[in-house]
Amino acid sequence: AAGVIQSPRHLIKEKRETATLKCYPIPRHDTVYWYQQGPGQDPQFLISFYEKMQSDKGSIPDRFSAQQFSDYHSELNMSSLELGDSALYFCASSLAGQGSNTGELFFGEGSRLTVL
Amino acid sequence: GENVEQHPSTLSVQEGDSAVIKCTYSDSASNYFPWYKQELGKGPQLIIDIRSNVGEKKDQRIAVTLNKTAKHFSLHITETQPEDSAVYFCAASNNQGGKLIFGQGTELSVKP
Numbered sequence: 184a185a186g187v188i189q190s191p192r193h194l195i196k197e198k199r200e201t202a203t204l205k206c207y208p209i210p211r212h213d214t215v216y217w218y219q220q221g222p223g224q225d226p227q228f229l230i231s232f233y234e235k236m237q238s239d240k241g242s243i244p245d246r247f248s249a250q251q252f253s254d255y256h257s258e259l260n261m262s263s264l265e266l267g268d269s270a271l272y273f274c275a276s277s278l279a280g281q282g283s284n285t286g287e288l289f290f291g292e293g294s295r296l297t298v299l
Numbered sequence: 300g301e302n303v304e305q306h307p308s309t310l311s312v313q314e315g316d317s318a319v320i321k322c323t324y325s326d327s328a329s330n331y332f333p334w335y336k337q338e339l340g341k342g343p344q345l346i347i348d349i350r351s352n353v354g355e356k357k358d359q360r361i362a363v364t365l366n367k368t369a370k371h372f373s374l375h376i377t378e379t380q381p382e383d384s385a386v387y388f389c390a391a392s393n394n395q396g397g398k399l400i401f402g403q404g405t406e407l408s409v410k411p
Binding site for chain 2: 187214216224225226227228231239241273275277279287288289290291292293295
């Protein structure tokens with residue numbers, strides 16, 4: 184079965200540079216979530232999109248922005264990179280349930296960003 | 300907002316023994332509680348989940364229990380195998396947006 188696809192898998196940037204991560208959700212999934220996971224930490228929620236509209240916002244720095252496109256893929260744009268931005272960035276997708284059900288989240292393999 | 304606490308942070312068991320990981324949550328509106336297994340350098344993989352209208356769910360060697368009154372839920376792995384070694388995360392969410400709030404993770408080591 185198709186899974187969540189993230190690219191690139193690895194990315195090395197210098198301080199103050201910009202980076203863009205891409206996420207392709209599972210086909211027919213309408214919701215995308217971005218998470219940041221530091222070494223030895225749990226994933227921290229950054230932002231989510233439902234049907235191309237931002238649906239929730241977590242601890243995402245102002246230097247970061249994201250959007251979901253008409254084909255449901257999403258991009259996370261990170262500017263003025265700092266050493267502390269080095270982390271694994273995960274995208275997850277789900278199919279919003281009908282009624283009051285919460286859809287299961289399926290995660291990609293992540294993009295490892297290293298800021299030097 | 301929701302806060303999820305997970306214990307223990309590390310757990311070492313002998314192959315064949317059982318392993319139990321416990322989580323508590325703070326938001327009584329949370330109604331969905333998944334468990335994820337994460338291997339080194341990989342993304343979290345959903346292994347089992349439970350919704351608030353159910354008290355227990357089992358899938359082969361894995362079971363999850365939920366106590367809504369006490370706001371805690373647990374993962375039980377029986378007959379552990381070396382390939383069960385990984386970091387396990389509990390999480391909670393509610394109907395509003397579906398985002399997951401994760402516990403701190405438990406590093407499980409199963410010794411042959």
